Amino acid sequence: MISELHVVDWRRRVQRLYAHVRDVAVEDPAAAHEYWVASRDDLLAEHPASPVLPEDRPAFTGVPVGPYDASLRFEVPLVPDPARGTPDAARLDVPTGTDGVVPFERVGRLDLPGLGALDVWALRSYGGGLFVPVKDRSPATYGGGRYLLDTIKGADLGSGPSLLPDGDATLVVDLNFAYNPSCAYDPAWACPLAPPGNTLAVELTCGELVRAAA
Incomplete structure (x- = not known):
């Protein structure tokens, strides 16, 4: 049985993982990615709070991951949604089995050159945080989409140096x-x-996959 302390430890480890990734990626994003892949595999294989089912863990040898592609790393401005904070703001209500309905509000978008745009969602309940999922057209990726940022759970690739009170807010999107x-x-x-x-009209065979890309 997964205890509350198991979940706390999982979150703590994820936060440390992404803190290390942010530090290393300043000079060597590919090395940061290699560390991330190995650390994620260790967590999924061994941690009591892993979502990998206990009966599947003996055969688990790691998640298929595409090779690092430096062209898919961006630092882009967060373009504010003009309706954010108003009754007209776009909302996403996600029913869950344990936490009721989890509310998100669209607060902006990220424009990725040559790929399209991704909406940025803010959690409008306890803890707050930004959430950026992504779906693509590759048959090798999870059909419901994957996650890029989920800051309430520690998945945070960082912000650029221009994140200043009088400047444009930027986010690292890799x-x-x-x-x-x-x-x-x-x-x-x-x-x-x-x-x-949060759907891109391209095939992305980077990041975690559900099977090796052809």
Whole structure:
């Protein structure tokens, strides 16, 4: 049985993992990615709070991951949604089995050159945080979409140096760090899926996959 302390430890480890990734990626994003892949595999294989089902763990040898592609790393401005904070703001209500309905509000978008745009969602309940899922057209990726940023749970690739009170807010968006949601391993999980504004009309064979890309 997964205890509350197991979940706390999982969150703590994920936070440390992403803190190290942010530090290393300043000079060597590919090395940061290599560390992330190995650390994610260790957590999924061995941690009591892993979403990988206990009966699947003996055969678990790691998640298929695409090779690092430096062209898929961006630092882009967060373009504010003009309706944010108003009754007209776009909302995403996600029903879960344990936490009721989890509310998100669209607060902006990230424009990725040559790929399209991704909506940025803010959690409008306890803890707050930003959430950026992504779905693509590759048959090798999880059909419901993957996650790039989920800051309330520690998945945070950082912000650029221009994140200043009088400047444009920027976020680091590296598609190589797209990871599978927990429901990809255990159907008992209820995961937010990528809405239309988080769907790219391209195949992305980077990040965590559900099977090796052809």
